[in-house]
Amino acid sequence: MKIGYVISFPFLYLAISLLEDCLAKRSKDIYCGACLALIDEVNWDISQVDPKEKIQVGSFRIDSKGNQALQEIPLARSAVHLTEVLEGVCNQMSNYASSTNADGRRSYVRTNSRDGSAVSLTNIEITGEVHSQLKFACESLIEDHEDNLIPAFQTGLDNMPELICVELMDVCSKINLTDFIEANRAVRTNPAKAADVTDGVKEEDDEEEEESKDEL
Numbered sequence: 456m457k458i459g460y461v462i463s464f465p466f467l468y469l470a471i472s473l474l475e476d477c478l479a480k481r482s483k484d485i486y487c488g489a490c491l492a493l494i495d496e497v498n499w500d501i502s503q504v505d506p507k508e509k510i511q512v513g514s515f516r517i518d519s520k521g522n523q524a525l526q527e528i529p530l531a532r533s534a535v536h537l538t539e540v541l542e543g544v545c546n547q548m549s550n551y552a553s554s555t556n557a558d559g560r561r562s563y564v565r566t567n568s569r570d571g572s573a574v575s576l577t578n579i580e581i582t583g584e585v586h587s588q589l590k591f592a593c594e595s596l597i598e599d600h601e602d603n604l605i606p607a608f609q610t611g612l613d614n615m616p617e618l619i620c621v622e623l624m625d626v627c628s629k630i631n632l633t634d635f636i637e638a639n640r641a642v643r644t645n646p647a648k649a650a651d652v653t654d655g656v657k658e659e660d661d662e663e664e665e666e667s668k669d670e671l
Contacts, residue, residue: 493544549586560634
């Protein structure tokens with residue numbers, strides 16, 4: 456009996472190591488997906504603010520000359536507006552689902568369009584677990600990096616995903632950025648599937664319903 460335990464130990468160790476590697480990879484996938492989705496959502500919110508809308512910032516105190524140190528800046532990228540956006544952005548993670556491309560790499564796509572137009576969802580897995588994991592990852596990233604996120608968004612640079620997700624947070628690689636863009640472009644622009652947006656979608660509720668029927 457003791458020999459049996461000695462022989463099985465290496466296999467048990469190998470199984471645990473493989474499981475840890477799998478969980479670590481999954482965790483990085485989730486954090487990368489949450490980061491890219493976060494940027495997409497924040498940029499969208501910024502784009503919806505009227506560029507002409509301003510906000511006063513600075514000190515309201517009156518100096519010895521009777522002046523106030525106030526200035527007007529665009530509301531869209533102000534710290535006040537960005538703080539408000541970041542407080543609610545993680546709720547948008549419920550609009551995302553996981554997708555695996557032909558090379559086996561996982562990405563995350565928005566499952567509904569913001570303008571109400573039809574979308575194509577092929578090879579998509581929509582589950583409550585993914586939503587919860589993305590939201591938790593999103594909240595964790597904001598909590599850890601909020602002081603750097605707001606200044607980054609204020610720059611308005613085009614390479615925000617690389618700047619934040621690759622360089623600042625170190626949760627994505629450059630290939631992840633390409634996968635995210637391509638996956639979401641396919642969802643939004645594939646007219647062949649627009650008539651049936653649920654084709655190829657694997658939903659948690661459907662699986663549970665099938666299991667119930669099997670039990671009966």
